Amino acid sequence: MTTSRRSFLKNSAALASSGLLMGIAIPTALQAAGTVHTPNAWVHIADDNTITLISARSEMGQGVYTSMPMLIAEELHVDLRKIKVRIAPSNGKLYGNKLLGGAQLTGGSTSVRDGWEKLRIGGAQVREMLISAAANQWGVDRAGLTAVDGHVLGANGKKASYGSLAAAAAKLPVPENVAIKDPKDFTIVGKRTKRLDTPDKINGQAEFGIDVKLPGMVYAALEQCPVIGGTVKSYDATKAKAMPGVLAVVQIPDGVAVVANSWWRANMARQELSIVWDEGAGAALNDKAMLDSLRAAAKTGTVIPLKAVGDPEAVIAASDKVLRAEYASQLLSHSPLEPMNFTAHYTNGKMRLIGSTQWQDAAQSQIAKAVGLAVDDVSVETTFLGGGFGRRIDIDFIIQAAQIAKQLDKPVKLVWSREDDMTHDFYRPQAIHTLAASLGADGKPTAMTFRLTSQSVTGRVFGLPAPVQDPLMTEAAVAGYNIPASRHDVVKHDAGLRVGYWRSVSHALNAFANEGFIDELAHMAGQDPYAYRLSLLEGKPRFANVLKLAAEKAGWGTPLPAGHSRGIALMEGYDTYMAQVAEISLERGAIKVHKVTVAADLGHMVNPDTVEAQIQSSVVFGLGAATLQEITLKDGRVQQSNFDKFPIVRMSQAPVIDIVLVESSEKPGGIGEPATALVAPALANALAVLTGKRMRKLPMTAAAIQAA
């Protein structure tokens, strides 16, 4: 397989003509002797043969610190155990994500899909440059040379380490065309591989944003308006300034920051601030009225068509077997365990930023704008992320750190409290689904209509105009089932609260509605929900296969202990086909999940162990959203501020998770998110069997189930 250099460059861009990459900031703390050479953006080789592979994606648990180097190493022919890994510096031209419009952004379960060819080509280019350098040095034809385990080998036992060749290799042109392996020849990719970040994550050595230390660093705590979007009218810092350790009090657009010589002192003094707020329009918000505004918009808002087949309204109007239903999804916070924080140092007209972020080049360019610097005078270094889940796509806290640092002559670390984090998130938007379907004499759907009414995150983050369809609202909106007439459309409605991308984004909203509704149709038709789905999947082999695999593995149809039931759900998301079967019972009125069986076909996998870990993770994450969590607002104030009111699934609540992975040579799909979306519908479908109650609103708490 050969990919032209030109098409590669078009995607990753901006290689200097000499082949030596100019302007790459070599990550600090490379513990290598001698000069570090950079044949291309992905590989740094030092004279002492220290080889550093670059992950352009942020490590937030999903395993890119291992999977990205695996793809490079597959073609570079180096032992993964002998290399170092660094997260790329901010440089959108070099490290942009083609699947996300070229942004240097980690999200959308895109890392492997974006890197699948690009990183293998990157590794192969450097391998070929090293071979050419050896051929030149030895005065032999390069055709007789091979690259093995960090060395180029020639005839008669000739052997040179990559390190000894790197200086010469980096001066050569990057090859136009390089051959990359057929997947059947992989020796690294696709093999279960130990994570490279585990050793540092079990002894306290892994550095997260909150752990950053710079010489002379001070600490900041920021008081923000309790109503998101509110601004400071006036403030009195007299008492705060008199508190121990306080060095400065500075105002920024989002609030008032206390800077002290420890974070605890800064945060104590912050509580002594006296601030008069202009709370703004947000002060009127409450979550119930917001949901009602979505319901109203579903009837009166501008409809954006998604897909239409036939005349479903006419078919439904003429049918005597019709089901209409409304599904509703709640507000959610991301609540990664590492609260938002960032370290900023403004010196000599340059802003250095270090911390946990999913979006390096936006941080770089938007902070440049916010503090009045040229983009090139702002740099972003990425640590490990203590969770992301979409929260760290937003950069509000990085802007704040930079604005504080601009007013100081020392590096400063801004740390939010948990309360700050939970009450100043960009929340998963509420959603209303309006669904209708008619059934034929055989019980199969003859027509269906689907309308999602929700708030566009993409409108806020990327400025997508209101009349334009937001592709991140329509994920899994059109399910895989064959229905002769159908109409799918979307109404965008801004309910007033800022919203963000939340793990699995609109898949979770749309799959809850679609997979609950198809289950309702099966019951209405008097058919088994699994068999009913299967009967609608003719010509959809990947859907049908995972559905069958999950049902078989879960023992669908076999007897269960008294008081237990099963529910099933199916979806395609991020190019991954997935089915789940949940086995539940009720414990003191709450859903107790005993087992979740997951079958996934995500095409080629890079590290199957990480694939399993991500499925486990996503199921637990989805379980909390389905049964425990809801953000509510009163007078514009988020009512949940810590894990007592926004519970996270704990070990005793985590189910057994049984996973079947399909061996597949399809192109890779994403796996960081899709399993999150299927938990709620699988549970709702199991609950309907157990209790006869159809839950169409999230979360399915004990109280909500009792009230249903």
Add this chain to the structure above:
Amino acid sequence: MSTAFQVNGRAVRAEAEPDTPLLWVIRDELGMTGTKFGCGAALCGACTVHIDGKPARSCQTLLSSVDGAKVSTIEGLSKDNSHPLQVAWIKHDVPQCGYCQSGQLMSAAALLSNNKNPSDADIDTAMSGNICRCGTYPRIKAAIKDAASMMRNA
């Protein structure tokens, strides 16, 4: 005034106010950042350390209360990732984002110091105060059982 105590066998003196939570003394004054801040309210377990051998949430432990005490943090679990729990954590590749894992390991270490053969229920009880937002629970549980087995057979 300063407060004298031991951290991982080393004598230290802290100058912070006596009502400062131990967590922030360890992180900001002593510069040991393995112990994490998650909630500040003893709800998540990320800040778990051992005080005189017992697990404690350092975000709710005042500096004054550890005067003369022996404090152990994640950095003291072993010098070289050789504690049976660390060996098991590597074997099962437990961490994802990794942020909670210091607290998970310290809670698990406290459990195994008292119970070398914990049941699922024992593990659930001992670990119920530790949140993992990435949901690594199945692997944590498997790794604790493995470590317990290693310790029994050692």
